[in-house]
Amino acid sequence: MKKIPYFIFTLFVIFCIGCSQNEKQETVTKDVTIIAPSSEGGGWDLTARALKDILMSEELINKNIRVVNKIGAGGELGWKYVMQQEDNVLAMNSSLLITNHLLGQSSITYNDFTPIATLATEWEVVIVSKDSSISSAKSLMNSLKKTPSAYKIGVSPRLGNDDQLSFVLASKQVDIQPEELDFYVYENSDQVVSALVKNQIDVATMSLSEAKKYYDSNQVKLLVISADKRLKELPEIPTWSEEGIELVFEHWRGIMGPPNMTKDEIEFWDMTIEKMVRTEKWKQTLKKYLWKDFYKNSSETSKYLEEQSKMYEVLMGVDMEN
Template identity: 75%
Template sequence: MRKKIIIVFALFVTALTGCSPKGNQEVITDEVTIIAPSSIGGGWDLTARAIQDVLMSENLIDEDIRVLNKIGAGGELGWKYTKQQKDHVLAINSSLLITNNLLSQSKITYKDFTPIAILATEWEVVIVPKDSSISSAKSLMENLKETPHDYKIGVSPRLGNDDQLSFVLASKQVGVQPEELDFFIYENSAQVVDALLKKQIDVATMTLAEAKEYYDLNQVKLLVISSDDRLKELPEIPTWSEEGIELVFEHWRGIMGPPNMTKDEIQFWDMTFEKMVRTEEWQQTLQKYMWKDYYMNSSETSKFLEEQGKMYEDLMNVNGED
């Protein structure tokens, strides 16, 4: 009887092994590179380095991981590089991958890559210098309605991203059209804030994680946040709805690989990122940057990107519809 139990157990283990993806050494056989298509300190870079830290500290991958910053063209240079790779290269993405194409700024689309995961979302904020006469988002919008060209608005790294789009959606509710707004484009959020503090621009729109360090240094005022409710970490910052504008806007970030990744590679990364987002260290990372957990695996991400493509097409009126 004992012998029979041992044989059955052995067959069970063999069956499980046969259904499992190949081990790390077989699937990932060399250093992994995560492309951050922006300069150090930007949102894509923060995401890439957070992933690097958690995967390595939690021993979720056997090989070394490096972050490579490929800067330029609103993410396109980094994504073009990723598209040309074959082995163990991933890239951070966001909605700009979709909107670049919709605005005819790039021929690359999300369909040119292997979707791996959506990881987190974060909120958008509007900031002004600490000594600015602008006291609230409501007064800013009222002033823009009266004299839109009197205000220079900073954004990075390219028009069409969620920073700009969230601001445009808010301003349209008070009757200010996108073409009336004067946006000034910078390579990264640090350059935007530098221009803001030097009074080269009057207002800036960016993600909360990018703005918070300057807020903590008492260099800028956070006028408004795109969340549905005030954050417990920043209870003093009002939402758009409190300023009379019905807008809730989440900015997502994910990760993708080159085209033609194997099923084993996709399955490996599905398992790895699923483990990563469950770790205490990743949860602490979300809290640190005030990101919101939004994990989706590769198949869910594929559907999500298709839905987002349709949504952004409608939002941006690329067909010329009202």
């Protein structure tokens, strides 16, 4: 007789746990939109579409997910849209959210959003067209040291992003002043490479995942990578340190939501994204794009964004705009 109440109590506990999990699952009550504030094929877009595919294929969310590209103002157009939403609309982000504000190009800050997660990092590269006479990053920097405006340098989607910043930090080590460099800004990496192969610009700086497809199709040469050592996937590409410049630079991407998200919503996304980054499909995505896992949950991302903001204030103590 004593076992019956205990058995009933156990069933009750299991039932309540199930109810609690269902309630959290129902935090997302309608379809989800992920804003990629860039063109298709860019880093934000690739990350957003990977998220969508894995969350849906692994059945980690029971609603439909769509990716919407809102292009303009270095991400700001998409981010402003998310600020005006109430729920179920998320956006990809990166350090540009911080640097836009520090450069006075935007009034938006990371504090205007709810941090959801930091997802991955990747390396920055410098590229030239396959027929370029520039043979190495070392020779490039030596030429720029003599004549800083000798080469036109392509970057997207806005000055102040990690693509430009990594190049500026490398150039400063050989006493090149950033304001003397000749940067040309394009909407996306496709436009940058198009300008490169048409000889409208001479050099470009961008993330590895954006550059690799052009490298694989033999349109460009990779001069240097911002990694701490050569990648086993690209053993032929030297690091900055091998070119005489001590620079290791990682570019991160994450996801955020509109302001004033509820505690339940944040907990739901913490639980869901954490499950996603543990899947084999996410691990394969990291491998495919040569990204590095850098998962941080909402509270960890909040602290990280604050740390990054302080770091960029120091790094950007120079005028990066021409």
